[in-house]
Amino acid sequence: MVPTLFEKAIPLLNKIEQAGYEAYFVGGSVRDYLMGRQINDVDIATSAFPSEVKKIFPHTVDVGIEHGTVLVLENGEEYEITTFRTESEYNDYRRPEAVEFIRSLVEDLKRRDFTMNSIAMDISGEIHDPFNGYEDIQSRVIRSVGSAKERFSEDALRMMRAVRFVSQLGFALEVETSKALAEHHSLLRHIAIERVTQEFEKLLSGQNKQKALELLLSSKLYNHLPGLSSKQDSLIRMTNLPIHSLTSAESWLLLLYLLQEEQPKHFLIKWRLSTKTIKRLCKDLTFLQERLGNDWSNYLVYCAGLPTAHRVENVYSVLEGKKSVEVDYITTIYESLPIKNRSELDLTGNDLLQWTNKKPGRWIKQILDTAEKSVINGEIQNEKNAIRGWLHRCKLI
Incomplete structure (x- = not known):
């Protein structure tokens, strides 16, 4: 059965087609649907130009109209509808100099990053897959659309996306895509830190982060990540630990501990993390260092607070190479405390x-x-x- 999110959006595709244009579901939602993964949103691509989309729907917002994207407000929901397009030369390794709106689905799919993300699904559920992305999904392979060297040279962030997908999906890079990653790793230096950090955090949240970190090392991409160029040994140690179950926040904490930075706050600032996140990680690190030398006491749990204590214990268990059995005990201690804060x-x-x-x-x-x-x-x-x-x-x- 087609997922509910697709069902909700079908009336929009109907309206576009009734107006004489093509419309398809595209990108990650189609990939995840084919994999049986949870779908959080849907992207719609159409042969209708932005001005034509705005004539079809009465309530729209020009969120990225210069690149062909119109936000449509329909039945209390928001949908991004993007016109088929081709792109000119990329002069900054991130964005094309210009885009040209077109009527061809295949030409639009051709400009995308990986074959698994270059699949479209029409209103009837029929799959349109000119680059054999579904075959690569079944083979658990990440393959660039066309030349991997060209795709990475166009948008260097695609290299981090490739590694992030390894972590999230457990796929392996196709040989030529892997070679291109190693050959063009230095292009990552042209990408804004904020964009790199977004991909790195998604990488750390995946269950296959160990495999992804190994790829960062073997491809030399780590040399262009903030503060990590001289930390190969720390990254290697992290890949040798059972980190698959750690959350992104816990993975950051483990990395911070392994790096043994004299000024961890300065390291985190390089990643452009929020002040709130930096404060939390520095606090967690303090309590992890305390935990490594002590058992949990009432006062230590009280000072840490339950969320910090749980994160710290999960990382401590990874470092000690044993299954975490203290989390429930920590919760029991916390619930029995006579007060939870100074107030x-x-x-x-x-x-x-x-x-x-x-x-x-x-x-x-x-x-x-x-x-x-x-x-x-x-x-x-x-x-x-x-x-x-x-x-x-x-x-x-």
Whole structure:
């Protein structure tokens, strides 16, 4: 049965065809459908030019009209509909100088990166596959459409896409495509870091990331990734670990640990990661280093927080070469904590000022920290009078 996302979009193809033009589902959605994978969105290609698409549909947005893409708003959904096109010379190894709108599906599919992504499906579910992409899918092969050297020279990001697909799909590169990757790896330096990072993060989320990292090494692509040109040994070590089940966030953490950077934050900044992501990874790294020398305690779980503790434990288990059995234990510890954050502590700085008549100062934070830790460790109840009595007995106030 055709997936629901295709079914929802069929009325759009109907309207385009009723207007006298061709329309097809194309790209990754067709590939994933043929592989039985989950489909998250659909792309539509048509022989109708952008101005003609806009006449067919009353509600549109010109999201990329210079490249033939019109965003169509239909029945509460958004669909990107792109005109068949050919492309001129690529002078920056990323984008063509110009595009020409055409009426030929085959010519449009010819400009795409890999055969598995150069398959179209019409409204009846019939497959149009001029470059034998389905055969390559069945053979689990990633093959460039036409000359791999030309495809990579046109758009150097396709090299990272090839490696990313190895990780996500578990496919192998066809021989000529693999050779071209090794010969043209230096072209990656022309690509914006943000685009490279997007592909690298997708690579790290795949279950076959070990195979993909090996390909980064053998092709020398790693030499053009931020901060990795001199880190071959660290990458080799990562490929020798059982990393298949790690998430992208956990894979970043493992890589960061293996690199042993003196300033991990500066390394992450080179990748143009968000400030939030960098902060999280640096925090995770701190707790991973703590975990490598200690078992989980109530206070360590409390300070880390449950998401960090789980990520850290999964990476720790990979480094130790054993199955993670502590994750449920960590969850049990966390759920049993008397408080989950400082705001739940039944003690404030104002309480301490009232009880002591002292002037404000660093001593307040020191006492709050001590009381917080004692509550977490079960030494005192999280109740104001109990805490006050404990502080008197310890001669802290």
